[in-house]
Amino acid sequence: MSQVQRMSRLMAKTLRDDPADAETLSHKLLVRAGYVRRTSAGLWSWLPLGKKVLDNIARVVREEMDAIGAQEVLLPALLPKEPYEASGRWDEYGDLLFRLKDRKGGDYLLGPTHEEIFTLVVKDQCTSYKDLPVMLYQIQTKYRDEARPRSGVLRGREFQMKDSYSFDTTDEGLAESYALHRAAYQKIFARLGLDYRIVSAISGAMGGSASEEFLAPAAAGEDTFVDCPNGDYAANTEAVTFTTPPVDGSAHGAMEELDTPDTPTIETLAKFLGVPASATLKNLLVKVDGEITAVGVPGDREVDLGKLGEHLAPAVVELVTAEDFEGRPELVRGYVGPQGLKIRYIADPRVAPGTAWVTGANKADTHARDVVCGRDFEVDDYFDVVVVEEGDPCPVCGTGLKLGRAIEIGHIFQLGRKYADTFQLDVLGQQGKPVRVTMGSYGIGVSRAVAALAEQTADEQGLCWPREIAPADVHVVAAGKALQTELAVDVAEQLAAAGLRVLVDERPGVSPGVKFTDAELIGVPKILVAGRRAGDGVVELKDRRTGEREELTVAEAVARLTADA
Amino acid sequence: MSQVQRMSRLMAKTLRDDPADAETLSHKLLVRAGYVRRTSAGLWSWLPLGKKVLDNIARVVREEMDAIGAQEVLLPALLPKEPYEASGRWDEYGDLLFRLKDRKGGDYLLGPTHEEIFTLVVKDQCTSYKDLPVMLYQIQTKYRDEARPRSGVLRGREFQMKDSYSFDTTDEGLAESYALHRAAYQKIFARLGLDYRIVSAISGAMGGSASEEFLAPAAAGEDTFVDCPNGDYAANTEAVTFTTPPVDGSAHGAMEELDTPDTPTIETLAKFLGVPASATLKNLLVKVDGEITAVGVPGDREVDLGKLGEHLAPAVVELVTAEDFEGRPELVRGYVGPQGLKIRYIADPRVAPGTAWVTGANKADTHARDVVCGRDFEVDDYFDVVVVEEGDPCPVCGTGLKLGRAIEIGHIFQLGRKYADTFQLDVLGQQGKPVRVTMGSYGIGVSRAVAALAEQTADEQGLCWPREIAPADVHVVAAGKALQTELAVDVAEQLAAAGLRVLVDERPGVSPGVKFTDAELIGVPKILVAGRRAGDGVVELKDRRTGEREELTVAEAVARLTADA
Incomplete structure (x- = not known):
């Protein structure tokens, strides 16, 4: 048998202000509406609601x-x-x-x-x-x-x-x-x-x-x-996971070295040559279980080390340090290119067979152009390793992703x-x-x-639960003095007798305004107000989500609410 | 809607033998019937039942x-x-x-x-x-x-x-x-x-x-x-807590010292004097927050140090050691009596005012008799501190306690x-x-x-739950082959549709005997057997506690069980 829960006794002290440490909407509202309280960092007490x-x-x-x-x-x-x-x-x-x-x-x-x-x-x-x-x-x-x-x-x-x-x-x-x-x-x-x-x-x-x-x-x-x-x-x-089909790279001219002084970054290189960053091939050096490996992605993209790590797990991926270059003169920092490189080469699928790139020539201050994948270098493993960006094409339909x-x-x-x-x-x-x-x-x-x-469900007034999940089916508000309180408690008991879960706000000395604000904040889906027309046995039924209101007799309101149950 | 739980899938492997480490009946049966399993010392996994x-x-x-x-x-x-x-x-x-x-x-x-x-x-x-x-x-x-x-x-x-x-x-x-x-x-x-x-x-x-x-x-x-x-x-x-009213001690003669060589224990004393131990007064010395205190109880009773500690809490009670007697010649080990003693004296209520005792005379090898409480010594505090024994009088009616x-x-x-x-x-x-x-x-x-x-509810066959607590209302047993299994599953589904919680033992290749034994062990209050007369649509309904059995048609059995619900 359902019982009426009286707000005057409910362990749910509402707060007007957001807690100082709250960053997210749910954190703010669940605390303000008296649903939870913090006991210690990351340890929460669940109050009755x-x-x-x-x-x-x-x-x-x-x-x-x-x-x-x-x-x-x-x-x-x-x-x-x-x-x-x-x-x-x-x-x-x-x-x-x-x-x-x-x-x-x-x-x-x-x-x-x-x-x-x-x-x-x-x-x-x-x-x-x-x-x-x-x-x-x-x-x-x-x-x-x-x-x-x-x-x-x-x-x-x-x-x-x-x-x-x-x-x-x-x-x-x-x-x-x-x-x-x-x-x-x-x-x-x-x-x-x-x-x-x-x-x-x-x-x-x-x-x-x-x-x-x-x-x-x-x-x-x-x-x-x-x-x-x-x-x-x-x-x-x-x-x-992005995949790219091979393209026809046969029209590209032969690979050609370019003198590119002081261009150790993609930015400096693109500016010097007057090409878009996306035309360049960036080669990041990492250690995979201690073995130096190069990872190639288009110059305008970032390597997602998390993704790379997941692809290579259980091998451990680390960034290279200056010491790793000692005794390795073939690895020229800032000017690495896959062509002729004697280490494992992993590439993003965007570096598809047949695509041509501007990339390092493995000599200081020198790059190469028309470096064609599959002709001038081979890829050992293809993994999608770039940081996804808004507008990347949907792998299914090609539309820009959100x-x-x-x-x-x-x-x-x-x-x-x-x-x-x-x-x-x-x-x-x-x-x-x-x-x-x-x-x-x-x-x-x-x-x-x-x-x-x-x-997902809260609005500007507060929490707003779907009925099956809400802490009650109806929130009855006594908006007035003794007459309204008596009617509110009476209606609440009728609704409970009909099997509904009822919260009734019969707090003495609390203004109707505060009660309305609390009801919105607590977010029970239906709010029933015993107010101005209580003397005539008329109450107001309000839908918490839509805000729709309707005046009904008590009998009508009880019938309406129990029919919905 | 209730569902039928099939034994063939139920995570409840029954055991014929008691687990080796089990000391108590509930421990043995809950493990044997597949209700719980030990994960580690004092850490238990609750299986479905x-x-x-x-x-x-x-x-x-x-x-x-x-x-x-x-x-x-x-x-x-x-x-x-x-x-x-x-x-x-x-x-x-x-x-x-x-x-x-x-x-x-x-x-x-x-x-x-x-x-x-x-x-x-x-x-x-x-x-x-x-x-x-x-x-x-x-x-x-x-x-x-x-x-x-x-x-x-x-x-x-x-x-x-x-x-x-x-x-x-x-x-x-x-x-x-x-x-x-x-x-x-x-x-x-x-x-x-x-x-x-x-x-x-x-x-x-x-x-x-x-x-x-x-x-x-x-x-x-x-x-x-x-x-x-x-x-x-x-x-x-x-x-x-035992209380004793004061008795009239005026008829006792004057206190008298007795030469009692080699009687440092109640046993040796009672034997030497030819009196019952209950006529002697035993005085235990303890330290209460470091202060030596004597505790007097009849010689045939033991002091319950736990009870004494609870009465004196938060003060800490310790036993005395040999060092505590150094420089205290008035405390004669084995011959302590309350008369003339200058330390706190706590007594059990059985040492009531007016009662007379044989007790130590505070001299080696010497006791005193006709030592009357209230005349020859005073009690500072009365606390019931003795170990309760079977047959002690009920504080309400005086009948011997169990x-x-x-x-x-x-x-x-x-x-x-x-x-x-x-x-x-x-x-x-x-x-x-x-x-x-x-x-x-x-x-x-x-x-x-x-x-x-x-x-409290188990019997020789196994667990035996009251209906409200049992893991199911009915345990249906298919005692036979395909015909019995089909009937058992059919009846189980009818019972579930009527809102009952049903366990059905339809395990293929398991003998009726094993199924009966398991049903008794698991302890669901009603056992319904589809057996010999399954072909006639007749089942046997057994009450787990009383063992009463009755043959019924399926319709009768369903009606009976749902009427009880």
């Missing part, structure tokens, strides 16, 4: 996970070191991991994500191919010691996450479990009323093959992504056998032989979704 | 907390050191507290209980007496680094707890909030189907005045308590102003002056309640 929104989101996630047959479990957040040492993540996580010791000196961590432990659970529980496929999930508190916890609950150091894991015996099975999760995520985010994009992603420290991110566009987002205005492409900027900021609200991975290999997770196959299990890993940031939804 | 039971208990707790107007919040489990340093608990908890550092070297802890943080939340949110009373609660993961985590989920190092806190401006208000919680706890434990006693308790490290424990009698319990067979008294053994083991499932405290003083939690009172707030603190061990309920 915030807890209800968090629970509503968790309920939607739970329903859709149950619907695909995933089973809910709850694993510890405090975990022993050993499984994470076996997977390598005890070290790989670096400072992101909270580590601690127990009274006996044993090493533990606060779980950032649980691949290792789920693998061990399934190893204990499943012995035969008949036990699979299986999908397990939990909605649990996770920990990451962020270097700069900020943006409120958007990036806390303790947060609520739904993490799930699939276990299959075949690649096709994994693809199916992945597809089930992908579809469930689409339903979840649609039910939450979130605007989102699915983008292909780089899997980072998780390992594995295929992975996609669910991004909610928002100014407060920490991710950048590109979006085709035609809707046929979206990607995390680090995952954009750059935007977004919040990562979900992430799905085909992990493959990385963890199964670590822990030797095998089941007996149909042929009677052990079969190595293949895994998927899937996450939704539940507390982060609260912030993402706040970011 | 266990998670459902945990959620069902949490739901009951939540409903009853909401019903008394408590508001649900969620505070961090990872907490900064400072508030716990201010309250003194950062040190007081000793090794029980998990402590850790973040990447910047800041000190944090994993919350064992949240008085400090709730006090700060209310200090931030409430400014006026009009904002109070208020009650807040959370159902959250708690941490205690137990020296010997054992007994499965009964005493884990990470566990689920409902903790709530009340805030009032007056002592009467606190008493009312306390009474509300007490009544809610009675409803909760009754709904859970737990047999329990409410006993007065000693508040220990929590501080504060009144406190009661809710104890569930169970062999696996770590608490001992006394229980009057007439049902008019129950108490934690440490909290038993000693038992029990699990502490709930604890309620009137904390008073301890934390409000630490954090200067004041609100503006009705007279316009600041009023210091008074607090209550109330806990229920949610994961522990799973174990307590398992302990």
Whole structure:
């Protein structure tokens, strides 16, 4: 049975001013509307209104996970070191991991994500191919010691996450479990009323093959992504992959050296020669696992070292230093060109076979022109390694891409056998032989979704929740004295008796203006005001989003609101 | 909409043998029935069946907390050191507290209980007496680094707890909030189907005045308590308080010294004089904050140092050592008597005014008899400090008490102003002056309640849950081949469509015997068997607790089970 929540007792002190440390809209509004309070850097207390929104989101996630047959479990957040040492993540996580010791000196961590432990659970529980496929999930508190916890609950150091894991015996099975999760995520985010994009992603420290991110566009987002205005492409900027077909380079003249004094940069070179930077080929030297390697990109583009690192992982990429040139006279700083170079040469796809460039001649103060890819030099590996820019062509339709900021609200991975290999997770196959299990890993940031939804739905007056997620269905305001208060409480009780979740503002000595402002700020979708015409049994029903108002009798208002339920 | 959970996919591998490390019944059965698995010492993974039971208990707790107007919040489990340093608990908890550092070297802890943080939340949110009373609660993961985590989920190092806190401006208000919680706890434990006693308790490290424990009698319990067979008294053994009225001691002859060579112990003395040990007065010397103090109890009783310490807290009680006797010739070891003694004398109430004793004469090898309390010596303080024994008289009716083991499932405290003083939690009172707030603190061990309920309800076949708490309403068993399996799945789907929570055992290649054994072990209250008469559409309905069986048509069975719902 629903109960009426009285504002006079509700732990939700609203604030008129933004908190001093708040940078993002959701951070400001969730604090001002009394949904959350900061306990320490990156550690948040969820007050009653915030807890209800968090629970509503968790309920939607739970329903859709149950619907695909995933089973809910709850694993510890405090975990022993050993499984994470076996997977390598005890070290790989670096400072992101909270580590601690127990009274006996044993090493533990606060779980950032649980691949290792789920693998061990399934190893204990499943012995035969008949036990699979299986999908397990939990909605649990996770920990990451962020270097700069900020943006409120958007990036806390303790947060609520739904993490799930699939276990299959075949690649096709994994693809199916992945597809089930992908579809469930689409339903979840649609039910939450979130605007989102699915983008292909780089899997980072998780390992594995295929992975996609669910991004909610928002100014407060920490991710950048590109979006085709035609809707046929979206990607995390680090995952954009541009390809260029070979062009016919046979018409170019022979390579020719040019005397270009004092032109060690693209800028100086382009100016000296009177050509656009895009006609030049920039060759960045890096060390890949200690081996000097050149990376060629058009002169007007920047190398994205993150992308380069992802392509080459697990090899480690470092920038070269002055010492690396010692005893290497063939490497002439500022004048490197790929032609005749005896080191590995990686190029961006824009440096397609047949394209001709102005580039270094591997001699001081000298460049070469008509240096044709495939004729004058060979590329060892093509990787898209440039920083994506607004207006880059859509890989699907060629239209100029838009750059935007977004919040990562979900992430799905085909992990493959990385963890199964670590822990030797095998089941007996149909042929009677052990079969190595293949895994998927899937996450939704539940507390982060609260912030993402706040970011996308708020307006100038404050928060503005979709009904399924709102902390209440109706916010009843007593705008007046005893008569209005009595009517407001009476209507609130009628609505609650009809099964609605009701908040009633019956605070004595608080002006109608303050109550209206608070109601807008708190963002319950329907606001019912007992005001001027309370004596006639007439109330005003206001839609929080559209601002539409309507005078109704109490009976009409109750009927209207319960019909919507 | 309820779903059918198929045993062929359920993450619940049953075991025939008890786990080697399991000492208690609930530990053995919860592991064997596949409800939980150990991840590390004191750290447990809740598998699907266990998670459902945990959620069902949490739901009951939540409903009853909401019903008394408590508001649900969620505070961090990872907490900064400072508030716990201010309250003194950062040190007081000793090794029980998990402590850790973040990447910047800041000190944090994993919350064992949240008085400090709730006090700060209310200090931030409430400014006026009009904002109070208020009650807040959370159902959250708690941490205690137990020296010997054992007994499965009964005493884990990470566990689920409902903790709530009340805030009032007056002592009467606190008493009312306390009474509300007490009544809610009675409803909760009754709904859970737990047999329990409410006993007065000693508040220990929590501080504060009144406190009661809710104890569930169970062999696996770590608490001992006394229980009057007439049902008019129950108490934690440490909290038993015996009182004795004064007796008329005027008939006793004058105190007389006796030559008692080589009788430094009660045993040697009683034997030498041919009197019962209960006629002698034993005087234990201790140091209270460094000051030598004597504690007198009847010679047949033991001093409970824990009880003594609680009575004298915050003073520290230590045993005396040989050095303490140096330069104190009046203290004759083994022959101490209270008469003429110049140190503080504490006595058990059994040493009532007017009672006469044989006791030390403060000379070697010498005792005194007819030493009458109030005539020959005075008692500075009376505290009940003896170890309670089976058969001790009930303080209410005098009947011999029973000693038992029990699990502490709930604890309620009137904390008073301890934390409000630490954090200067004041609100503006009705007279316009600041009023210091008074607090209550109330806990229920949610994961522990799973174990307590398992302990109390299990029988020789396995777990046996009350319906509201069970992981399913019905366990359908396909006892046979394709025909039985088809019928079982069909009935399961009918039951689920009618809103029941259904588990169906359709595992291919598993014998009916194994399925029956597993069903008994898992402990769902109703078992429906599609067996021998499946061809006629006849099933057998079995009550898990009583073992009663009945043959019914499918339609009858569905009607019966849904009518019970």
